[in-house]
Amino acid sequence: MSEHTIRAFDADLGELARMVAEMGGLAEKEIADSVMALARRDVELAQKVIALDPSVDSLQRxxxxxxxxxxxxxxxMAVDLRDIVGSLRVSNDLERIGDLAKNIAKRVLALDADIAFSQVVRGVEEMTKLVLAQVKRVLDAYASRDVDKALDVWRRDEEIDAVNNSLFRELLTYMMEDPRNITSCTHLLFCTKNIERMGDHATNIAETVHYMVEGRPLADERPKGDDTASFTALARV
Amino acid sequence: MSEHTIRAFDADLGELARMVAEMGGLAEKEIADSVMALARRDVELAQKVIALDPSVDSLQRxxxxxxxxxxxxxxxMAVDLRDIVGSLRVSNDLERIGDLAKNIAKRVLALDADIAFSQVVRGVEEMTKLVLAQVKRVLDAYASRDVDKALDVWRRDEEIDAVNNSLFRELLTYMMEDPRNITSCTHLLFCTKNIERMGDHATNIAETVHYMVEGRPLADERPKGDDTASFTALARV
Structure with a gap:
């Protein structure tokens, strides 16, 4: 490549990185706001999340x-090509995260509070803090091409799965205790599942960072694959 | 492009189309088998679905x-470039469909049958038939670059949402009637949601076919965006 071409190419890569960072910021905002809207049953905030989502989709395109x-x-070639493919993959995961947040926001519009709700929603907020920290860390890892940090995110997904399992059990217990809890608990089951899946997308991004830097996929079994525990927990309640 | 290059390029496009078709066949098989495994509570078949999913993922890569x-x-340039971008997008959606089917298969491993199960599962099978028909049609539309057929799939997603809403209501009713139904109905709620989301991916593929042929995104509001009805139905039960 000529010097001119190299400069133009670097500008292209820089612009792609900037766009992914912008998209990451929006996705983080959607996560935080959707769960805040859920916890406070704030319909107005929920509608803002829903209204924000098309911007995330446009950024992906x-x-x-x-x-x-x-x-x-x-x-x-090689590392430069992987860099670009990486931005494609990461933006796919961020778009999915935004979609999951939008889905939580939509449930806020239909939600009634009951006894179980106020007790469980704190657990949902705690879980969201964990997931948001994962998303922030993995976007840092992406921005700095830091494989160690990415692997750290990848390994920590198990914590989120554990919290998810315990919330699932709790929700089912409330449903069994009093049928009036069933509707709101069902919404919360889906919200919890969505938050867990945001965590899965953070591990996807971690894998993409590994691929970008190392040029090969992560060999180990990914932690996210095993959610049998959650299904078994469900069956046992 | 020289004649040689054009021939090589056509071979590349043909190979991409072949790979997407193969992936589509596997995804269809995963849908049908996962729900058959669910309906019959066939653990062996469920495990086959789970074992098949990595092939779908590899094909995507x-x-x-x-x-x-x-x-x-x-x-x-132009239509040729869109053709390739289309194969990327369609393979993304097929990978997600495979993932959703694997998720249903995993639930089969944890499922207990109860009174509600046998009554609702027929509805789930009917819904799956609709979704599978949508997936088949949209893959045909993709293979033949048939925009009209794609738009037809896109419009029909509403039917699936309607069936989904009525299954949701039914499941919640069973849960309220008898707490012993709660565990299996929760599994079925998630399975139903997964099948509905497969339908959403079929409409995504329809949009991709439109983009490939027409060179611009579908202007109308997409039908899949509005699942408020399902949430409201939930709230009302």
Missing amino acids: AIEEKAILTIARRQP | AIEEKAILTIARRQP
Whole structure:
């Protein structure tokens, strides 16, 4: 590549990184706001989350377009190519995270509070803090191409699964205790599941960082694969 | 492009189309088998579905690699570029469909049958037939670049949402009637939600076919966006 081409290519990569960072910021906001809206049953905030989601989707399409055009124009090899593929993959996961947050926000619009709700929702907030910390850390790892930090996120997904399992049990108990809890607990079951899946997307991003830097997929069994425990927990309650 | 390059490029596109078709076949099999395993509580078949899923994931990675290399090597423009981007998008949706089917299969391993189960599971099977027909049709539309057929799939997603809403109500009623139904009904709630989301991915693929052929995104509000009805139905039971 000529010096000019190299500069132009670096500018393309920089722009892609900036767009992914912007998308990451929006996804983090959607996570935090959707669960805050849930905890406070704040319909107005929930509607803001729903209204924000199309911006996240547009950013994903813009990243895809920019990535594809950069590949076609510059024909990058090896680490540069992986960098661009990485931005495609990360933006896919961020779009999914935004979608899950939007889904939680939509449930806020339909939610009635009951006895179980106020007791369980604190657990949901705690779980969200864990997931949000994972998302922040993995976006840092992505921005700095830090494989160790990414692997750390990858390993910590088990904690979230454990919290998820215990919330599941708790919710089912409330449902069995009093049928009037069933509707709101069902909403919370789905919200909890969505938050757990945000955690899975954080581990996906961790895998992408590993692939970008090391040039090969993570060999170990991923922690997220095993959610049999949660299903078994469900069956046992 | 020289004649040789054009031939090589056509071979690349043909190979991508073949890989997406293969992936589509596997995803269809996962849908059908996971719900058959659920209906019959067939643990062995469920395990086969779980064992099949990594092949779907590998195919997605292979399609991504092939697509990216083809873009870098041939620098296609316009409709050819959209064709390749389309294969990337469709393979993403098929991977998600496979994941949702695997998730249903995992629940089979933890499921107990009770009174509600046998009554509701027929509805789940009917819903799956609708979704499977949607997936088949949209993969046909993709293979033949048939926008009208794709739009037809896109519009029909509402039917699936309606069936989903009525199953949701039914499940909640069983849970309220007898707390012993709660565990299995919770599993079925998640299975039903997964099947509905498979339908959403079929509409995504329909949008991709539209984009590939027309070169612009679908302007209308997509039908899948509005699942408020399902949440409201939940709240009302």
